[in-house]
Amino acid sequence: MRVDDLLDGLRAGHRATMARAITLVESTAPRHRAAARELLLALAGDAATRTPAVRVGISGVPGVGKSTFIEALGGQLTAAGHKVGVLAVDPSSVRTGGSVLGDKTRMATLSADPHAFIRPSPSAGTLGGVARATTQAMAVLEAGGYDVVLVETVGVGQSEVTVSGMVDTFLFLTLARTGDQLQGIKKGILEIADVIAVNKADPDDPAREQEARVAARELAGALRLVRGHAEWAPPVITCSGLTGARVDEVWAQVLQHRDHLGADGLAHKRAEQQLDFTWALVRDELDQRLRHSTGVKAVQAEVRAALLAGELTAPLAADRLLAAYDGS
Ligand SMILES: Nc1nc2c(ncn2[C@@H]2O[C@H](COP(=O)(O)OP(=O)(O)OP(=O)(O)O)[C@@H](O)[C@H]2O)c(=O)[nH]1
Numbered sequence: 042m043r044v045d046d047l048l049d050g051l052r053a054g055h056r057a058t059m060a061r062a063i064t065l066v067e068s069t070a071p072r073h074r075a076a077a078r079e080l081l082l083a084l085a086g087d088a089a090t091r092t093p094a095v096r097v098g099i100s101g102v103p104g105v106g107k108s109t110f111i112e113a114l115g116g117q118l119t120a121a122g123h124k125v126g127v128l129a130v131d132p133s134s135v136r137t138g139g140s141v142l143g144d145k146t147r148m149a150t151l152s153a154d155p156h157a158f159i160r161p162s163p164s165a166g167t168l169g170g171v172a173r174a175t176t177q178a179m180a181v182l183e184a185g186g187y188d189v190v191l192v193e194t195v196g197v198g199q200s201e202v203t204v205s206g207m208v209d210t211f212l213f214l215t216l217a218r219t220g221d222q223l224q225g226i227k228k229g230i231l232e233i234a235d236v237i238a239v240n241k242a243d244p245d246d247p248a249r250e251q252e253a254r255v256a257a258r259e260l261a262g263a264l265r266l267v268r269g270h271a272e273w274a275p276p277v278i279t280c281s282g283l284t285g286a287r288v289d290e291v292w293a294q295v296l297q298h299r300d301h302l303g304a305d306g307l308a309h310k311r312a313e314q315q316l317d318f319t320w321a322l323v324r325d326e327l328d329q330r331l332r333h334s335t336g337v338k339a340v341q342a343e344v345r346a347a348l349l350a351g352e353l354t355a356p357l358a359a360d361r362l363l364a365a366y367d368g369s
């Protein structure tokens with residue numbers, strides 16, 4: 042399919058074209074790269090004339106209820122006239138090649154909603170590669186008129202930091218586990234979260250709801266310690282993704298954070314993200330070139346053998362590989 046046809050289909054909001062365009066920008070095949078670049082360049086032109094979509098990262102440990110929350114929130118938003126795109130960044134897909142997050146079966150209602158588009162995590166490559174695919178998929182969704190993009194990521198290590206660098210607002214879901222909830226949350230998360238919600242505070246379970254409220258208060262206190270007198274004090278509220286209770290309140294806080302950024306603040310944040318993204322792309326490309334370098338391939342086995350035999354130290358081996366790369 043030609044890039045012009047993709048653009049026409051996207052602008053007209055055709056779902057099949059959307060899927061095809063996302064596949065194109067996710068592709069790491071060299072033959073797709075030129076077309077993907079052309080498409081993204083055209084989309085960047087479109088974006089300049091449009092109100093930016095609301096990009097929200099949603100994170101939390103496995104089982105905290107991210108997908109269920111997105112199902113509830115997405116339904117509320119499409120009912121209110123929004124078009125909602127859902128993407129996933131799944132670090133486990135990087136290791137296993139499988140895709141756990143964004144599992145459509147867990148978002149049964151939303152995946153059948155004509156005003157929602159759910160895309161499971163791309164299941165290949167490095168975390169950087171998956172993040173690149175996700176950033177570009179966001180641009181495609183926005184071109185298709187999706188004014189809200191939700192990015193689900195499981196709360197393990199680097200993936201949250203990666204996702205927080207791609208979105209406007211970072212929402213962290215957690216659970217009330219009295220006593221150990223603070224240990225369960227890495228300090229790094231408290232530094233990057235913009236809104237925190239203690240989930241599974243179901244209204245039909247008053248004891249649990251109460252526990253969640255206590256946890257929210259404790260967390261708010263801990264946040265004050267970590268963040269000091271930062272301009273934005275992340276609100277900590279309770280909700281229940283399963284019943285939909287207070288999910289609207291969480292969304293109100295997301296919008297509040299966006300208001301706090303203001304149009305200029307948002308533009309600045311996105312520009313900075315583009316700069317970081319640029320360097321990530323450069324590193325990604327260098328990595329690819331290193332992998333495919335004929336010079337490196339030529340000496341790789343020999344260097345490996347020498348290193349394993351103890352004839353070369355790691356720094357010397359690295360020098361040899363880099364020299365082979367520079368020379369090819
Ligand atoms: N009681 C209760 N259960 C919930 C709530 N939200 C989710 N659950 C349950 O928690 C389990 C995990 O929910 P998911 O939405 O799949 O969690 P997740 O965070 O997306 O999980 P991963 O994608 O595996 O990281 C499911 O059995 C849900 O039904 C809630 O608000 N209340």
Ligand SMILES: [Mg+2]
Pocket residue numbers: 107108109141142143144147193
């Ligand atoms: Mg999930």
